[in-house]
Amino acid sequence: MNNNVYLPFKSKILDIKPHTDIDYTFRMEFEGDVKPGQFFEISIPKYGEAPISVSEIGENYVDLTIRKVGKVTDVIHTFFPGQNLFMRGPYGNGFDVDLFKEKELIVAAGGTGLAPVKAVVDYFVDNKDEVKDITVVCGFKSPSDILFRDDFKKWKDEIKTILTVDNGEEGYTGNVGLITEYIKNIKIENIEEANVIVVGPPMMLKFTLQELLNRGIKEENIWVSYERKMCCGIGKCGHCKINDTYVCLDGPVFNYTKAMKLID
Amino acid sequence: MGISLSNKEFNNILDELKKEYKIYAPKLFKGKGRFSDTDLVRYDEISSIEEIEFGKKSYYSPKEVLLPITQTLFYFTEDKVIEPEIDHKKTLVFLRSCDIHAVKRLDEIYLENGVEDPYYKRRREKMKFILMECEKSFENCFCASMGTNETDDYSLFVKSEGDRVFLDIKDKEFSSYFDTGVETEVFPNFVKENKIEVNIPENLDIDIFKSLMWKEYTSRCIGCGRCNTVCGTCSCFSMQDIFYKDNERTGERRRVWASCQIDGYSEVAGGFDFRSDQGDRMRFKVMHKIYDFNKRFGYQMCVGCGRCDDACPEYISFSNCVNKLNEKVKEGK
Secondary structure (H helix, E strand, O other): OOOOOOOOOEEEEEEEOOOOOOEEEEEEOOOOOOOOOOOOEEEEOOOOEEEEEEEEEEEEEEEEEEEEEOOOHHHHHOOOOOOOEEEEEEHHHHHHHHEEHEEEEEEEEEEEHHHHHHHHHHHHHHHHHHHOOOEEEEEEHHHHOOOHHHHHHHHHHHHHEEEEEOOOOOOOEEEOOOOOHHHHHHOOOOOOEEEEEEEHHHHHHHHHHHHHHHHOHHHHEEEEEEEOOOOOOOOOOOOOOEEOEHHHHHEEEEEEEHHHOOOO | OEEEEEEEHHHHHHHOOOOEEEEEEEEEEOOOOOOOOOOOEEEOOOOOOOHHHOOOOOOOOOOOHHHOEEEEEEEEEOOOOOOOOOOEEEEEEEEOHHHHHHHHHHHHHHHOOOOOHHHHHHHOOEEEEEEOOOOOOOOOHHHHHHOOOOOOOEEEEEEEEOEEEEEEEOOOOHHOOOOOEOOOOOOOOOOOOOOOOOOOOOOOOOOHHHHHHHHHHHOOOOOOOHHHHHOHHHHOOEEEEEOOOEEEEEEEEEEEEEOOOOOOOOOOOOOOOOOOOHHHHHHHHHHHHHHHHHHHHHHOOOOOOOOOHHOOOOOOOOOHHHHHHHHHHOOOO
């Protein structure tokens, strides 16, 4: 059958990088156009498919940061470099980095929420002259939950980076506290034009959005990325539908003016 | 053109048609109903006019001809994926006006919303409609309210009266099959009104999503999903991988019908469920059928066949719910 969109292709695992006990980044062989914020359907025959967003885009590869949290991802975590996974995609709209150019940008992420937006940060770290200013503020539950440590190290020298944990541990010397507290104090020169991307679990999203609106960030300058159950990724299976919107087709990246009207 | 012919003549032509077509129609299954000593009317292949149940509404819609309950997408062996063989036969389906309208809704999702679905497309391209008329409105029907009581989108219209069959042949492809018979005027009668009238509220907006009226269904609905399985326009599916016990390295990926009323529909890995309350699930379904779909595609999804009401074991009525919603909107609640 021509154009069988459901047939996955084989992709070799080039490298696996563990962040925590349950979060690994899989570097997958891939050639083709991908945008930050887009996702692939990753599958292992016999276990099923799962939508996973790209956390890094390189020449001939995409990174997929996968938490061991379900039937499919449990098995993916038993794989080694050199073995193959099946993929379909990329799907979804992704982030349009052009919208953020020549303006201030704040990226606020909670936990694994950093993964879908990390490629945006990577882009502006590599192309600093294209953005007026970029701040990354990212919160994790505890020091042992921190993802992308190497990237944070790199970002610290290049851009404003705030890394915080909800609860510290003995010997931990970094920031402690919810990211909302740090958002209060981020210096924003032009509040009218500054863009903010917020990605994270529902509670983090709620309070971060509140704080941003309190600070006077305009609704139309806030961007979110949604996670929903998806079986097809192409507007057919219905699981990700919210009102008249299909997260897989119209999202997963939404402007806040649209997202605020989506009721599950 | 219209003709009439005897049942025997018609059956001979069905035999001819069967060489090229699989012919599906509602059929009566004795004693197979949900309750003791009741019958079930559902779709199946037929080979004679006598097998077709003209007088009763089918419990399931004809959608299973297009969208099988489980459909193998491909087989996998180690790291290869292989598509299943294609059935080259065309299909002819006996169905009513509302069900023809329902197929248009399925087309919208599977052919227009994003890229085309190849599995759906190859079945749909081979499918032709034979219209059955409704002599009178059945229980729970509200097609007139939904504007789906009439259609001219069919290849043949077939009506059975005693030992004679009356046909209106619209599709030239079939003219050659029906070269016998007596020429006569044949027109389908369409139902003009139903006992149940449904008024979809105008000026609906997102506020009604938060209305307290949905709470009623939190306690009433048991989340069995029958309303979804019998619906001609419900098109959701889930992916399912299975493997063969004798060789666990081979298996197949299938898609199976899914229901927004059943646990797991909106649950993501890690266990978070975006809609765990039955009242919210009812709201999700009802608003899809009479608001969301219309907002996206420009016409209502529900075709008013009333099968959801026929099937509900808790006597929840969709039409009643929409009318209640209309009252709430009028009252401004």
